Amino acid sequence: MASPLGALSDLLSSGIAKIETTYAKHGVTFPSIDEPFRPGPLDGDEAICETVDLVIAAAAQLVALVKPPPRTLAESGMSYHLPNSLLVVGQASIVEILREAGPQGLHIKDIGERCGIDSQKIGRTLRYLATNYIFREVAPDVFANNRISSAMDTGKSMAAIKADPIAKHDNTSGLQALVGHCTDEMMKAGVHMADNLMDPSTTASPEVTHSVFNRAFQMPLFDFLEKPGNEYRLRRFGAGMHGMSMAFSTGALLTGFDWKSLPQDALVVDVGGGVGSSSLQLLKHYPQLRFVIQERPKVIEDGKKFWEHTDPEALKCGRVELQVHDFFEPQPVKDAAVFFLRFVTHDWADKYAKQILKHLRASALPSTKLIFNDFLVPYAGPTKGQFSDIPGSEMPRAPYPLMPNLGTVSNQSVLFDMQMMLGFNSQDRTIGQFIGLVEGTGWQLKSIGRTSGTSICLMVFETIAI
Numbered sequence: 001m002a003s004p005l006g007a008l009s010d011l012l013s014s015g016i017a018k019i020e021t022t023y024a025k026h027g028v029t030f031p032s033i034d035e036p037f038r039p040g041p042l043d044g045d046e047a048i049c050e051t052v053d054l055v056i057a058a059a060a061q062l063v064a065l066v067k068p069p070p071r072t073l074a075e076s077g078m079s080y081h082l083p084n085s086l087l088v089v090g091q092a093s094i095v096e097i098l099r100e101a102g103p104q105g106l107h108i109k110d111i112g113e114r115c116g117i118d119s120q121k122i123g124r125t126l127r128y129l130a131t132n133y134i135f136r137e138v139a140p141d142v143f144a145n146n147r148i149s150s151a152m153d154t155g156k157s158m159a160a161i162k163a164d165p166i167a168k169h170d171n172t173s174g175l176q177a178l179v180g181h182c183t184d185e186m187m188k189a190g191v192h193m194a195d196n197l198m199d200p201s202t203t204a205s206p207e208v209t210h211s212v213f214n215r216a217f218q219m220p221l222f223d224f225l226e227k228p229g230n231e232y233r234l235r236r237f238g239a240g241m242h243g244m245s246m247a248f249s250t251g252a253l254l255t256g257f258d259w260k261s262l263p264q265d266a267l268v269v270d271v272g273g274g275v276g277s278s279s280l281q282l283l284k285h286y287p288q289l290r291f292v293i294q295e296r297p298k299v300i301e302d303g304k305k306f307w308e309h310t311d312p313e314a315l316k317c318g319r320v321e322l323q324v325h326d327f328f329e330p331q332p333v334k335d336a337a338v339f340f341l342r343f344v345t346h347d348w349a350d351k352y353a354k355q356i357l358k359h360l361r362a363s364a365l366p367s368t369k370l371i372f373n374d375f376l377v378p379y380a381g382p383t384k385g386q387f388s389d390i391p392g393s394e395m396p397r398a399p400y401p402l403m404p405n406l407g408t409v410s411n412q413s414v415l416f417d418m419q420m421m422l423g424f425n426s427q428d429r430t431i432g433q434f435i436g437l438v439e440g441t442g443w444q445l446k447s448i449g450r451t452s453g454t455s456i457c458l459m460v461f462e463t464i465a466i
Contacts, residue, residue, distance in 0.1 A: 004401040008062045011399060015055040022048055034136060036099075037151040044251065049453035054399070057406035064407075080187075082132060085125045087183035089135075090176055092117055093161055093168075094126070095152045098135075098145045105136075105144030114158070152176040166232045174243025181240040182419070185224065185233060189216035190422055206349030211425040221423045248412055248454050253278060253342075253373055256449020256458025259286045266337035267292065271327055271360070272344040274299060275306035276320065278373065279340075283314060290318075292333055294325035327356045331363035339364070342373040346420050346428045350437055353426075361442035361463065370443050370461040375413040375428040378405035378455065387431050392448030392457075413455035434459060442466040 002010065023030050026042060042048050064072065089095060092115035098106055108126070112119030126143045129135050136146045145153070154161070154172040161168050169177035192215045196202050202210040208220045217224050225234045259282065262268075269292045270279045276293040283291060291314075293303060303322045307315045314320040325332065327344070339360045345353040360370060378395055382404050387393040398404055417428040429437060435445055442463060449458035 001400070004065060005062070007399075007401050008058045008065065011054060011058040011402070012062070015051050015058065018051050019048065019055070022051075031147060033133065033147045035147055036145060036153075037147045044453075046452050053406055053409045053453065054402070057398070057402050057409050060408040061402060081128060083183040083187050085129050086134075086179055087187070088117070088122075088125055089129065089149075090152065090180045090183070092122070093154075093158060094122070095145060095149055095176070096154060096156065096158055096161065098143060099150070099153055100158060101144070103144055105138040105142040108141045108143070111143065152179060166235055168232075169236050169239035172239060174239040174241070176243075177236045177239035178241075178243035181233070181237050185217075185221075186213075186419065186422060189213040192216045193422060206351045206425060208425050212422040213424075248456055251451035252449050252454070252456055252458045253281060254285055255451060256373075257369075257371060257460055259289065262286075262289060262337050264288045265290050267333070267335060268338045268340050269294065269331075269333050269336045271325075271331075271339055271341050271356075273340070273342065275303040276322070277306075278342045279320065280307075280310055283311070283320065287319075290320075292321045292323050292336075294323045294327065296326070297324050300324050327359065328352075329359070331359045334363050335365065336363070336368050338369045338371055340371050340373070345372060345437065346374055346416075346426060347424055348426050349424075353437055354441055357438060357441040357443060361466065364442075364463050366463055368463060370463075372434075372459040372461070373456065374459065375416055375455050376434070376448065376450075376457040376459065377413045377417050377428050377430045378410050379430060380405050380410075387435075390431070390445055390448065392450055393431055395450075410455060440466070 001007075019030060022045070023042065028041065031038070031040060094111065094115060097111060097114050101110075106114075108119045108123035111117075111126075112122050115122065123141055123143075126135050127137060129149070130137045130143065133148055134146070135143050135149045138144050151173075152175055154168060154176055156168065156172070169180075189212055193212045196210075196212045196215050202215070208214065211220065213221045213224070219227070224230065225237055265288065267290045268279070268282065270276060271294050273279060273293040273295060275295075276291070279291040279293055282289065293300075295303060300322050304315075307320060307322070311320070315322075323332075331339075341356075345356070348356070357370070364370070380403060383394070385394070395404065398406055413428055420426045420428055427433070431445075431448070438445065438461060442465070443461040444464045445459060446462045447460045449460070451457075
């Protein structure tokens with residue numbers, strides 16, 4: 001057997017060769033990091049996504065293996081400078097300034113004049129980011145966007161941003177908004193995490209008022225966002241949630257369950273469904289279904305505007321209905337084929353998520369399915385077939401010597417799990433935690449639908465006797 005170092009090298013070589021061969025067959029080349037980000041024709045290719053994940057896992061594990069541990073720990077301890085720097089360039093609209101300057105870049109004196117930051121300090125900030133592959137220094141003290149930094153571009157002119165700064169993230173990809181939310185209020189809250197976990201009065205509490213965020217700001221996250229003076233943060237948060245779809249593939253929504261198996265006019269209840277963006281995706285691909293989207297009154301009003309803009313006929317003919325409902329109250333729909341929850345239970349600790357599920361079970365038919373569209377947090381170690389009786393539960397076996405969850409490939413799920421703990425005292429869950437969540441609620445996990453390139457899965461539950 002090859003040494004871990006040699007095996008990782010082989011995985012990298014074979015993976016890169018496969019990627020380049022596939023791109024060559026399609027008459028395209030793999031994008032350069034020095035070019036602006038543009039979605040490519042192979043971005044969603046299943047085989048490419050699997051290979052990219054293996055290359056990422058091998059490269060990251062190789063660095064962890066060869067870098068001396070003291071250096072790794074020291075650099076990790078100072079890594080808070082990365083989100084701090086991203087917040088600076090976002091708030092100062094550096095990406096947009098450099099886009100307007102063109103590929104030749106802009107000197108730090110000119111950058112400083114345009115954004116109002118001391119030129120030497122913004123230069124040091126950009127050099128740190130460029131050293132970590134975000135932006136590029138094309139000449140001494142001259143910086144330009146690259147593939148990674150340009151993905152944050154709102155696409156708006158500096159004149160438009162200055163004219164209406166609160167609306168900066170409206171009608172954008174939402175990726176800069178997502179980064180801004182994470183690096184602003186969430187990172188400010190994060191410095192209180194150790195205090196919160198070590199405090200006996202809060203460490204085991206499921207209450208949102210005992211969250212890390214609440215300790216930092218003396219109020220829950222949504223109360224903070226809706227506080228007068230935080231109008232920009234609230235708008236940014238909304239855009240950032242849209243940005244998640246750009247950062248993380250949502251392919252499992254359409255393929256993780258056999259939606260075609262549902263009969264004509266089967267009713268899907270989108271519980272806590274926001275304006276109904278997930279229902280819209282499903283309706284486009286499975287027009288035989290009917291949808292009820294349930295949300296709070298304010299969100300339902302936004303939902304009406306959303307559907308009047310995207311598919312007014314669906315509302316008019318009754319294929320889609322918007323319904324005000326609090327999911328902590330009894331469920332009014334009694335004939336659902338599917339209760340669908342996308343990123344709902346991860347907002348709540350088990351104590352409260354179980355209440356939601358019990359209300360759904362009380363209104364379910366024996367044939368009703370409960371479907372979660374959520375992050376499924378993979379274990380960092382082997383499960384040894386513990387959940388093999390559930391179809392889709394086991395991840396494909398990682399090649400030697402990779403970690404079972406492919407290491408940093410699973411960052412998207414473990415990072416959001418930490419985000420939920422910090423913000424809401426809630427969590428994203430492992431398969432064992434999902435099984436524990438539904439215990440005693442009248443639901444049982446039957447299958448898991450996965451797709452490459454993401455930890456966002458479709459988990460299908462069926463009714464059982466309570």
